[in-house]
Amino acid sequence: MTIKRASSLGFCYGVRLAHQKVLDALKKYQKVNTLGPLIHNEREVKRLSQLGAIAINSLDEVSAPAIVLRTHGVRRDVLERVKKLGIEVIDATCPHVAKAQSIAQKFYNEGFRVVILGEVEHPEVQSILSYAPNATVVNENLEKFSFDKKVVERVGLLSQTTQPIEKLKLIASRMVELSQELVVANTVCFATRKRQEAAKELADEVEAMIVIGGRASSNTKKLFLALSSYDIDVYQVEGAADLPENVSKYKKIGITAGASTPEWIIEEVESRLKSL
């Protein structure tokens, strides 16, 4: 059996960085808190909790000398409250999200009408929005969007980092005719797209694809869906234990993994396949 990894898979840059920050903090303190589970991977979150990184859902639950803010960032008011806790704050906001936050703030300070492409309920968008409180969040009917007045002098447009570039192109195009000056900050992160494209590329070469990731991981689900149109067998697993019995029948197998899947789980699956 030949086993091949997709050219891009697993932890993205932001997750890798956040994960490392937790490990570093655990060297310094016996226990740290993360504000919400660090990543959408139960097995890794469990492993981290055994090491001392305890996820909490509210600041009232803080029980450690350090707190980690996860990749998608926190609202400004939450950040202020966190700073007042008197414990060490480890900011693991993804650099792409932090950049989007600072661009939103810059637009806001310079008097732009700020427009954010994204899902208004998403924590990342909520965190960006807190830096440009009067911003407009758009996600659907982009071609028909309009302001309360016909033409706005200066529009600053940015995007939730995980939005498809096609949607940003569409809303930017619409904004051209609604503004005299338009600044578009391309804050779309290509990691998700790159991972999907690498998986599709590999799907052309193999008889089956194994998608590794947590059941709750949205980007893993999207990765699985992206492969559903291919005429091969596709399996989503959380680890080696989920591999189907008949997997030994394939001569060529491809592997991909979501942004929140750690290397050790990928290796676990790979080893099991090799042993067959």
Next chain:
Amino acid sequence: MTIKRASSLGFCYGVRLAHQKVLDALKKYQKVNTLGPLIHNEREVKRLSQLGAIAINSLDEVSAPAIVLRTHGVRRDVLERVKKLGIEVIDATCPHVAKAQSIAQKFYNEGFRVVILGEVEHPEVQSILSYAPNATVVNENLEKFSFDKKVVERVGLLSQTTQPIEKLKLIASRMVELSQELVVANTVCFATRKRQEAAKELADEVEAMIVIGGRASSNTKKLFLALSSYDIDVYQVEGAADLPENVSKYKKIGITAGASTPEWIIEEVESRLKSL
């Protein structure tokens, strides 16, 4: 016979301003020069020349104590040469074009990669280009445009004032994926579009349309073409003398005129129609 004017017709803002500047200059001097014919209307240019405004094609031909720079602007180097002539310089550059020039210069000074949507040979584009010498001029295959490198850090995009907004939307959309930061200055002037839309609106109400303008006037030609899909009779005339004999058969006639058609020619045509 009912005669109705389109809600928008004749001189646009920039032409009106330039024309007034020539008349004002003629009050001060007996003779002025214009660098190129002031407008694409032979009859008005002839009338102005009889008043003392003489069109010249090169700075070597200057013969008056004042020179008028026409609406579409001049290249920076020509402006420098004009200033050294030692005669009064009357700058009648259209304010929309002047704004485009200054935006191009600002982009250039701030280190943007400057992109101009327009016809590279057009005098207006040449004048804008002289303020951002290394700019890229684009006009076709906008969706497939690419730079020498995959992604450019900062792009400044502007447009020749007479380009259709649809083309600016298209190239802006393409630039989103070719840049990290994109600034779009919407320098498209709506006068031409507004005039065309007003003519079409009126076409729905009448049996025939009269389009008044010089044979050499490009925007008059486009106005005529815009009406060609309507199931009514359309006539292009330079003045009352061109009106067809059978025009008296219509009960409802609409009138429109190009951006370079002076009010007195519109009135001349209107009077002749009323006298029928």
